[in-house]
Amino acid sequence: MTTSETATRSADTPAQAPLLRIQNVAKSFGKNVVLRDISLDVAEGEFLTILGESGSGKTTLLRIIAGFESASAGEVWMGEERLDRQPPYRRRVNTVFQHYALFPHLTVEQNVAYGLRVARRPEAEIASRVAEALEKVKMSAHAKSKPSKISGGQQQRIALARALVNRPRLLLLDEPLSALDANLRRQMQVELKSLQREVGISFIFVTHDQEEAMVMSDRIALLRSGELEQVATPREIYKRPATAYTAQFIGHTNLLKGEVQGGVVRCASLTWTAALPNGPALFSLRPESVRLALGNALPAESVRVSGKVRHQAFHGATELIRVECSDGLVLVVRTSGSSGRLDDVELEFSPADAVLVRESPERT
Amino acid sequence: MFSRTYKAAVTLPPLVWVTVFLLMPYLLMFCYSFWSVSASQTIIHSWTLDNYRQLLRVDVYWQTLLRSMWIAARVTIFSLLLGYPLAYFLSLYAGKKKDLLYQLVIIPLWVSYLVRAYAWKTILGSDGVLNTLLQYVHLTKHPLEFLLYSPFAVVLTLTHIYTPFTFLPIYAALEHIPRNLVEASHDLGATPGQTFWKVIFPLSIPGVLAGATFAFVLSLGDFLAPLLLGGPSGIMISNIVVSLFGAAFNWPLGAAISLCMLALVVSLLFFSERLEKKWSFS
Numbered sequence: 029m030t031t032s033e034t035a036t037r038s039a040d041t042p043a044q045a046p047l048l049r050i051q052n053v054a055k056s057f058g059k060n061v062v063l064r065d066i067s068l069d070v071a072e073g074e075f076l077t078i079l080g081e082s083g084s085g086k087t088t089l090l091r092i093i094a095g096f097e098s099a100s101a102g103e104v105w106m107g108e109e110r111l112d113r114q115p116p117y118r119r120r121v122n123t124v125f126q127h128y129a130l131f132p133h134l135t136v137e138q139n140v141a142y143g144l145r146v147a148r149r150p151e152a153e154i155a156s157r158v159a160e161a162l163e164k165v166k167m168s169a170h171a172k173s174k175p176s177k178i179s180g181g182q183q184q185r186i187a188l189a190r191a192l193v194n195r196p197r198l199l200l201l202d203e204p205l206s207a208l209d210a211n212l213r214r215q216m217q218v219e220l221k222s223l224q225r226e227v228g229i230s231f232i233f234v235t236h237d238q239e240e241a242m243v244m245s246d247r248i249a250l251l252r253s254g255e256l257e258q259v260a261t262p263r264e265i266y267k268r269p270a271t272a273y274t275a276q277f278i279g280h281t282n283l284l285k286g287e288v289q290g291g292v293v294r295c296a297s298l299t300w301t302a303a304l305p306n307g308p309a310l311f312s313l314r315p316e317s318v319r320l321a322l323g324n325a326l327p328a329e330s331v332r333v334s335g336k337v338r339h340q341a342f343h344g345a346t347e348l349i350r351v352e353c354s355d356g357l358v359l360v361v362r363t364s365g366s367s368g369r370l371d372d373v374e375l376e377f378s379p380a381d382a383v384l385v386r387e388s389p390e391r392t
Numbered sequence: 393m394f395s396r397t398y399k400a401a402v403t404l405p406p407l408v409w410v411t412v413f414l415l416m417p418y419l420l421m422f423c424y425s426f427w428s429v430s431a432s433q434t435i436i437h438s439w440t441l442d443n444y445r446q447l448l449r450v451d452v453y454w455q456t457l458l459r460s461m462w463i464a465a466r467v468t469i470f471s472l473l474l475g476y477p478l479a480y481f482l483s484l485y486a487g488k489k490k491d492l493l494y495q496l497v498i499i500p501l502w503v504s505y506l507v508r509a510y511a512w513k514t515i516l517g518s519d520g521v522l523n524t525l526l527q528y529v530h531l532t533k534h535p536l537e538f539l540l541y542s543p544f545a546v547v548l549t550l551t552h553i554y555t556p557f558t559f560l561p562i563y564a565a566l567e568h569i570p571r572n573l574v575e576a577s578h579d580l581g582a583t584p585g586q587t588f589w590k591v592i593f594p595l596s597i598p599g600v601l602a603g604a605t606f607a608f609v610l611s612l613g614d615f616l617a618p619l620l621l622g623g624p625s626g627i628m629i630s631n632i633v634v635s636l637f638g639a640a641f642n643w644p645l646g647a648a649i650s651l652c653m654l655a656l657v658v659s660l661l662f663f664s665e666r667l668e669k670k671w672s673f674s
Contacts, residue, residue, distance in 0.1 A: 094575075094579060095578070096575050096578075096579075115578070116575070116578040116579055117578045117579070117580075117581050118581075122579055123575075123576070125575070125576060127570075127572065129570065129572040129573050129575065129576035131573060131577075131591060132573075132595070132673035133595060133671070133673055142577070142580050142590070143580035143581050143582075145590075146577075146580060146581050146582040146586050147581055174673070176673060190580070191580075194580065194581065
């Protein structure tokens with residue numbers, strides 16, 4: 029498999045068979061259950077992000093794929109090959125480690141050449157592929173440096189080059205940007221994403237940063253306490269969160285606890301119609317779905333409520349305001365950042381924007 | 393940050409200590425090595441290079457020095473061969489038993505050196521444990537004489553005594569290798585063997601050098617093991633120094649030999665430190 033062959037595949041075309049198939053994987057360390065029944069497919073050329081808080085098991089899942097941990101149950105398949113029975117050095121998977129794990133006794137160039145050397149490739153091929161890989165991450169000038177002599181961002185690029193030079197079918201990235209400062213981090217997010225498009229290799233990217241996940245991923249797998257909460261595209265996971273946890277973890281939201289009675293939702297003083305079965309229901313309402321009703325004509329079905337502004341936080345392009353309604357209900361509203369000081373406001377939103385979500389029960 | 397008085401108060405005592413108990417004796421020894429002894433056994437305080445000439449001219453001195461270095465070299469090699477795999481296993485594979493095994497390696501250090509040397513005497517002697525056993529199972533008819541009072545006995549005993557000293561720095565070096573480097577190596581397709589030779593071993597070299605220096609320097613200057621177990625063929629240079637300062641009453645010659653050894657050891661420490669620096673990356 030060469031780079032040019034894979035580069036022609038677009039990340040958007042669904043592959044017939046997934047590149048990687050994780051089936052019912054579970055992991056526990058003694059009594060401590062870290063992963064429960066994880067099933068997940070990764071398509072050829074896909075950028076999949078495993079998103080979760082610390083302790084959610086995301087790194088463990090990555091380490092199971094790489095082969096540094098063995099699953100307590102379940103299987104990992106790459107095509108026709110049972111991956112989880114192979115030692116890590118036989119898997120056609122490479123990893124970019126959180127702290128880069130560059131070999132301190134080798135130069136940048138020797139680090140990048142490592143995988144090709146142990147595979148006993150001819151020296152001429154090693155030289156040209158290493159040069160090409162360093163070129164790709166714009167680090168050719170530092171080829172002869174020792175890792176300790178280059179900056180964190182540069183080490184990051186070398187770690188990437190060292191993995192990609194082996195042309196793996198799948199690249200695993202364990203919070204590779206977490207050690208970089210904010211500006212460099214944003215820059216690397218863009219670079220990493222365009223690099224992934226260019227080489228066409230599937231990436232599994234682990235992060236705890238939801239914004240990073242949104243910016244970079246084709247799909248996000250949200251992990252919570254060792255279980256998959258939702259797997260979807262960034263747009264879908266934001267617009268249609270399946271659970272209260274997802275809605276809160278990805279962006280801001282208002283969680284409205286209501287009661288459905290005969291197709292009518294009642295939530296504090298708010299009411300709207302929805303074709304839902306009777307019983308308690310939980311809704312996620314994004315702050316930007318709530319608008320200030322400034323006396324203009326509104327669609328008939330919109331829900332209206334008035335309240336007092338308790339807090340205003342200026343974010344530049346937008347402003348987040350907390351509004352306490354007369355019945356004690358608090359709504360967070362995102363407005364364009366030019367509202368000025370607000371006091372008594374009238375709010376309105378469309379019932380269609382209140383997304384029904386499942387409760388997320390406490391897990392230990 | 394600290395007042396001058398405070399700085400003086402903490403630096404002065406060690407300086408005085410080092411001057412009185414280290415520099416002065418060395419200076420004295422240096423002077424002695426250029427003096428001589430009269431026939432009536434008094435020290436003649438006039439400068440001469442005779443002691444150093446004698447050192448080169450009399451076979452027994454430089455031959456013993458060479459033999460001592462050869463013994464020390466063997467002790468170094470054997471204790472590295474024993475200490476490295478032990479440290480490697482403990483650091484990378486011992487898991488939960490790590491602490492216990494570590495203690496088991498350290499405990500022999502609590503036992504007096506003399507006791508351990510005598511223990512080997514009991515094991516290796518003509519009526520010793522080993523010979524009795526060999527004859528009991530009819531592998532030998534007579535006690536094996538070469539076991540005790542030989543360079544073999546000295547090398548064996550010193551190896552036993554100094555293996556923990558090589559083990560410790562190697563173990564420390566291995567413990568300092570970030571485990572994600574080992575994982576990175578496997579991840580890049582290197583087998584455990586390749587990983588050892590390309591990552592683990594190079595990164596443990598400072599520990600190996602430190603351990604080797606310990607074993608070599610300590611066994612080069614040893615005089616108890618050759619005294620108790622060496623016999624005539626197992627004499628080492630320190631035994632000669634001891635007798636020159638004692639029964640032979642030739643302090644100047646003794647001082648000259650000591651200074652040569654000191655020069656040897658210091659240059660060795662110097663080179664091993666430079667090498668260690670070259671191979672450390674933290």
